[in-house]
Amino acid sequence: MKPSKSIKGKKLIPKELKKHVLWVFSVNPKKRMTAKQVIKKLKIANNGPSVHAALRKLAGENKLIEMSDGKFRLNKHAQHSKHKNLDTYTGIVDMIRSGSAYISVDELPEDVFVASRNLNSAMNGDRVNVGITRTGRGGRPEGIVVEILERATEHFIGTIKISKHYGFVIPDSGDIHTDIYVAPENTMGAKDGETVVVRVIDWSQGSNRSPVGKVTSVLGAKDSADMAMKSILINNGFELEFPDDVLRESEAISEVLDEAEIARRRDMREVTTFTIDPLTAKDFDDALSIRWLDNGNCEVGVHIADVAHYVKEHSPLDKEALKRSTSVYLVDRVLPMLPEKLSNGVCSLRPHEDKFTFSAIFEFDKNDKITNRWFGRTVTHSDRRFTYEEAQEVLETGEGDFKSELKFLNRLAKKLRVAKFKNGAISFEQPEVKFKLDESGKPLSVYVKERKDAHMLIEDFMLLANKEVARFVAQKGMDSGKEIPMVYRTHDSPDPAKLADFALFAKSLGYTMDVSNPKVIASALNKLTADAKERPELKMLEPLAIRTMAKAEYTTNNIGHYGLAFDYYSHFTSPIRRYSDVLTHRILDANLKAIVRRDKAALEEQCKHISRQERKAMTAERESVRYKQVEYIKDNIGETFNGRVTGMIESGFFVEMEGNRCEGFVPVDSMPERYVLQDGRMRMKARSGAELRMGDTVRVTIISASVEKRRIELRYTEEE
Numbered sequence: 001m002k003p004s005k006s007i008k009g010k011k012l013i014p015k016e017l018k019k020h021v022l023w024v025f026s027v028n029p030k031k032r033m034t035a036k037q038v039i040k041k042l043k044i045a046n047n048g049p050s051v052h053a054a055l056r057k058l059a060g061e062n063k064l065i066e067m068s069d070g071k072f073r074l075n076k077h078a079q080h081s082k083h084k085n086l087d088t089y090t091g092i093v094d095m096i097r098s099g100s101a102y103i104s105v106d107e108l109p110e111d112v113f114v115a116s117r118n119l120n121s122a123m124n125g126d127r128v129n130v131g132i133t134r135t136g137r138g139g140r141p142e143g144i145v146v147e148i149l150e151r152a153t154e155h156f157i158g159t160i161k162i163s164k165h166y167g168f169v170i171p172d173s174g175d176i177h178t179d180i181y182v183a184p185e186n187t188m189g190a191k192d193g194e195t196v197v198v199r200v201i202d203w204s205q206g207s208n209r210s211p212v213g214k215v216t217s218v219l220g221a222k223d224s225a226d227m228a229m230k231s232i233l234i235n236n237g238f239e240l241e242f243p244d245d246v247l248r249e250s251e252a253i254s255e256v257l258d259e260a261e262i263a264r265r266r267d268m269r270e271v272t273t274f275t276i277d278p279l280t281a282k283d284f285d286d287a288l289s290i291r292w293l294d295n296g297n298c299e300v301g302v303h304i305a306d307v308a309h310y311v312k313e314h315s316p317l318d319k320e321a322l323k324r325s326t327s328v329y330l331v332d333r334v335l336p337m338l339p340e341k342l343s344n345g346v347c348s349l350r351p352h353e354d355k356f357t358f359s360a361i362f363e364f365d366k367n368d369k370i371t372n373r374w375f376g377r378t379v380t381h382s383d384r385r386f387t388y389e390e391a392q393e394v395l396e397t398g399e400g401d402f403k404s405e406l407k408f409l410n411r412l413a414k415k416l417r418v419a420k421f422k423n424g425a426i427s428f429e430q431p432e433v434k435f436k437l438d439e440s441g442k443p444l445s446v447y448v449k450e451r452k453d454a455h456m457l458i459e460d461f462m463l464l465a466n467k468e469v470a471r472f473v474a475q476k477g478m479d480s481g482k483e484i485p486m487v488y489r490t491h492d493s494p495d496p497a498k499l500a501d502f503a504l505f506a507k508s509l510g511y512t513m514d515v516s517n518p519k520v521i522a523s524a525l526n527k528l529t530a531d532a533k534e535r536p537e538l539k540m541l542e543p544l545a546i547r548t549m550a551k552a553e554y555t556t557n558n559i560g561h562y563g564l565a566f567d568y569y570s571h572f573t574s575p576i577r578r579y580s581d582v583l584t585h586r587i588l589d590a591n592l593k594a595i596v597r598r599d600k601a602a603l604e605e606q607c608k609h610i611s612r613q614e615r616k617a618m619t620a621e622r623e624s625v626r627y628k629q630v631e632y633i634k635d636n637i638g639e640t641f642n643g644r645v646t647g648m649i650e651s652g653f654f655v656e657m658e659g660n661r662c663e664g665f666v667p668v669d670s671m672p673e674r675y676v677l678q679d680g681r682m683r684m685k686a687r688s689g690a691e692l693r694m695g696d697t698v699r700v701t702i703i704s705a706s707v708e709k710r711r712i713e714l715r716y717t718e719e720e
Contacts, residue, residue, distance in 0.1 A: 062147060092127055199213060271301065275382055277388070352383070572584045
């Protein structure tokens with residue numbers, strides 16, 4: 001696209017600016033330019049920062065390459081002209097050990113195989129355009145990555161090796177199959193063998209086929225649990241530090257509430273209000289208020305930190321929050337979505353402090369029916385900070401602060417819960433493994449978090465607010481005759497084929513489930529949960545049943561939430577730790593008095609990004625649990641435990657040990673005889689006729705525990 005002469009002296013909007021900037025580089029393919037040089041070439045009125053932002057955006061799309069000296073150049077490898085006629089699809093890279101990958105594409109029934117030589121520097125988790133080049137054996141499509149749309153991560157943790165004229169970083173992550181070249185001036189003084197964080201600034205592959213990087217942090221020596229946790233975060237695409245401009249913006253925010261803003265809000269400071277959170281919590285997203293009205297009804301308020309008031313759209317703070325999309329909760333730390341000034345200070349609903357909140361307020365009549373609801377911005381004051389344990393003690397003993405309020409709310413919550421399950425909700429609750437740590441972070445014991453009334457009380461009122469906010473926006477759109485694009489939290493119904501296979505396996509264990517039609521599935525799954533409480537051998541069926549379920553995701557296309565049995569559901573209640581909730585606040589606020597429709601396609605792209613970040617965070621959280629389990633079990637090598645078979649692959653099977661909830665692996669070649677995998681990974685059978693099934697109780701001995709590999713190796717001893 002050759003720019004029109006009419007742009008001379010004009011200030012271009014971002015979309016047009018990107019087009020013209022890319023044109024400059026396309027006609028100067030060998031030239032390296034700064035933002036100032038681009039402005040001079042185009043003769044436009046845009047300032048340096050806006051053009052630099054366009055350059056960084058194009059680099060993020062892999063169309064330009066950012067050099068270590070701050071200049072940019074065209075990425076000749078981003079789009080190969082000889083592939084322009086290929087059918088292309090957008091998907092996510094899932095790399096395998098060989099260095100090749102499968103690209104997961106929504107529109108195709110099969111993943112696209114891409115050989116390592118055709119990845120064009122794409123790595124695990126990257127969002128790419130893949131061109132289909134042929135159909136391989138078995139009908140699986142094969143292709144080539146023609147464009148990288150979004151990098152899963154630019155930062156890697158690894159060991160730096162220093163030579164006389166250059167350095168290179170050997171990444172710890174198996175997702176990147178090449179060393180990263182680092183120029184001497186970009187090593188930050190790191191010494192040979194130290195662990196560093198490196199940011200890739202040039203992904204192009206020359207004769208040495210190495211990306212070019214710049215060290216951003218020197219972490220020091222290896223072999224510490226702290227280093228392992230940092231590695232987990234970085235390798236999953238999360239940066240440890242906030243950019244300087246984001247920190248400057250957050251530090252400039254005042255903790256003193258503006259009187260003019262208070263006057264614009266509904267003042268709830270005189271209403272009894274409290275929070276209920278884990279003992280170790282520092283960021284308090286939500287609070288409940290309760291009061292009785294003159295008409296005899298009860299008013300319950302769900303008050304949520306008004307993050308959107310402080311995080312202005314398109315600001316550096318907002319862009320960083322979207323980029324992260326979520327806080328990440330590892331066993332021994334939290335990597336927050338927002339800087340600490342906001343997450344633990346300005347926005348957090350700390351006790352005995354006035355706070356700006358966004359509220360969903362419900363009026364219940366004497367029959368516990370909702371007769372009125374109100375949404376809007378408020379100012380609140382928390383009278384008490386309860387831990388879950390403190391609130392539970394009040395509920396159990398009937399003594400303590402706000403005992404009548406807590407008991408009343410608990411009774412209401414139970415009614416909401418009963419109605420939810422009556423409507424078809426599913427009651428699966430996966431056990432949550434927790435650790436007791438010493439001061440250095442070493443695990444002293446492992447236990448399963450127990451969910452009691454205090455936990456469920458908060459959850460039920462948060463579900464109510466999330467559901468009613470989504471319903472309000474959807475209904476307003478229907479009343480106006482045109483949809484109002486909204487961020488929904490959706491959950492599709494189970495895959496019928498997977499569910500049928502699961503039911504057959506359950507039947508082979510002597511447990512019959514009716515999954516013949518959608519109407520009875522939820523009740524069948526809930527019956528399994530209830531029966532498992534009486535029959536421990538059925539416990540292992542619950543996680544298998546969960547695997548038949550679709551994954552919840554964020555989208556603008558509402559299909560309801562199957563697991564909760566809600567026709568409309570959003571996330572409104574945790575904006576300190578979830579960007580989806582910030583978007584929900586903005587959409588709701590804009591539509592309280594008027595009708596404001598965002599661009600649905602752009603909002604859907606944000607939803608997809610948030611969903612991807614959520615999955616990365618879940619992976620990081622699981623990896624941290626796995627690390628701490630291995631760290632804990634190292635003191636038990638040689639000991640024998642009872643356990644249940646929880647998974648099977650061709651090379652062996654996994655066993656979760658009783659008591660410590662740690663999972664280890666038994667290689668089949670260590671068994672008394674050879675076992676072969678059968679029936680969709682549900683059982684293994686030996687030539688003698690002996691067999692092992694998912695859920696079987698076995699006895700195993702701990703042989704080794706490697707925190708580096710996060711692997712516990714077991715030896716099959718005997719059946720219990």
